[in-house]
Amino acid sequence: MPKIDLHPRADATDVLTIGIPRGLLYYRYHVLWRTFFERLGKTVVVDAPSTRATFTAGDAASVDECCLASKLYMGHVLALIDGQGLDATGAPTPIDALFIPSVGNLGTLKHFCTKFQALPDLVANSLVERRPRILSCLADSLDAGVSMRDGFIALGCRLGARPKEAKAAFRAAEREQARAEEALAHAQQELLASIERLPAAERPLTILIAAHPYVAHDPFVGGAVEDALRAAGAEVIFADEFDHERAYKKSFEFSATLPWIVNREIVGAILALHDHVDGIVIMSAFPCGPDSMTDDAIQRCIHGKPILALTVDAQSGTAGVETRIESFVDILRYQHKGGYLHA
Template sequence: MAIQKIGIPRGLMIYRDGILWKSFFENLGYQSVVSGKSDRQILDEGIQLAIDETCLPFKVYLGHVKELIGKCDAVFAPRMGGFESKERMCTRYQSLPDLVENIFKGTQLQILTVSYDWYDHTKEEKVYMELGLCLGKTKKEVKKAYNLAKKEQESWFKSQEKKQGKILEGTKTKILLAGHPYVLHDGYMGGEIAEILKRMGHEVLYTDYVNRENALKRSYHFSKVMPWIINREMTGAIMLLKDKVDGIVLISAYPCGPDALVNDMLIRKINGIPVLQLTLDAQEGTAGVETRIESFIDIIQYQKAGGYGN
């Protein structure tokens, strides 16, 4: 079957590299079909497909994959092992296309993927070149498509970084949301937390909108042995911004092993600033979360007013 429409599930690393993916395929002449925003129905679909012990973001991701069935000719599910020997990805990413293919066996779902691992010394451009050539495009076409997509991705990221810089110059209460991009920005997870804070009149910043190179370097002051690159970037961003914001909300999705370890370390080592830790699961509604956020903001405002001996 000839491929014309390529589906991109709105989950996991789309919140980091999604612009690159979408632009790459469109530059090659394909139509990109991105699944809709996360909601309870998508989560319920994912829950039916996953085992109970699966983390919430992966359940949401499976729901997005299912939504794309019948709407595209193939689904893009990249495999990411890591970029450097000390900076690896969660095992979900190392097996993602295999997991998706196995879970949706019998649906005739075609999987497109790229695969890069630190131990192969594989570069991002190389794996996208290989994918484009497998799709029947010329080397010149693929290289141009990748370069344009990469430029668009980097331009978008720099714009987010610049926006955060302006927020830091403002006088409103500033709350840093710390977590994995697919938790922070998903509409059914961290996205709702950000909206609660904005409705309360506060500014929201994100750890994944901090310069990644600077964040990685700073993370080694916190830990020299932490293996997970996303947690490294998050930790380094916190270290860079903790003296510039009024409070930090650590957002994790149950049950995330790396977060369970890293967030506990952060709680123990971050001093002088209020920190709220939220662990999200598949329960309905955010009423309890909203109450905790309101109490957290009360603490921040009390401290800013001179409470607790400040």
């Protein structure tokens, strides 16, 4: 039995404009979230991509123990509260409420980092003086018996939709999310196929970036890494753009017990793409519990490809990344020419 009322009272009908902070699970679910709210007639507002200023603001509002990614998230929350959000046309738009879901798990061995479950409380308590209005929804199949679908339908009812309308909105949102993921996976597959069709001497180095999407694709965190790889003439592909379901299944060849779904997808994508890339960059935001365990295991257990492990922290940011990437690419080029022997 779900531990929440799946058809709650419509207590948030006055919320017309919903702010979504551009951080953490936004990078995984933004299509689903936007589609759901827009289907219910709401205006979705997102703030601009991360900069040093986003981090500085988020850092000042966060407790020291928080990881770089969640401090950045706090900076995005503040930007929305301060009226810096943009609607779909790019117009600055004030918000009525923030959307901050509590995402615990999608089932057995499909856990998210505990930060995602605690996020609405973390924001409310860190910004208690700003009194942000937070709209949340729960996804916790294991302990609360509430699937992500249940959580969104309950949220839709709070926003004034009938259960039937909320269900239809969620169906449409899931469809759009699946389409967007398929398009990314397909484009990446095509890119790899086109590289592999080239004569060996003409193939660019192909590097896999393996990281949480809000690390890999956030300009303040992973942006410098992708830029440095491209500047060094490499082609870049991403673990999080590989087919999620295939990656998840593949991850069981690596571990039967790894609890976190995103780390499973990253590991599975590394295994699936291993023979199609020249090197792997694993990237993490300091201090990350799930990554510290998984990345260490990846480096110990996945052989036959050079791996560069980068941890981005609040103090040094991506300083020095260019030099490390240049050396890594030089080593890969040398290896291409038969310079090193490896197992």
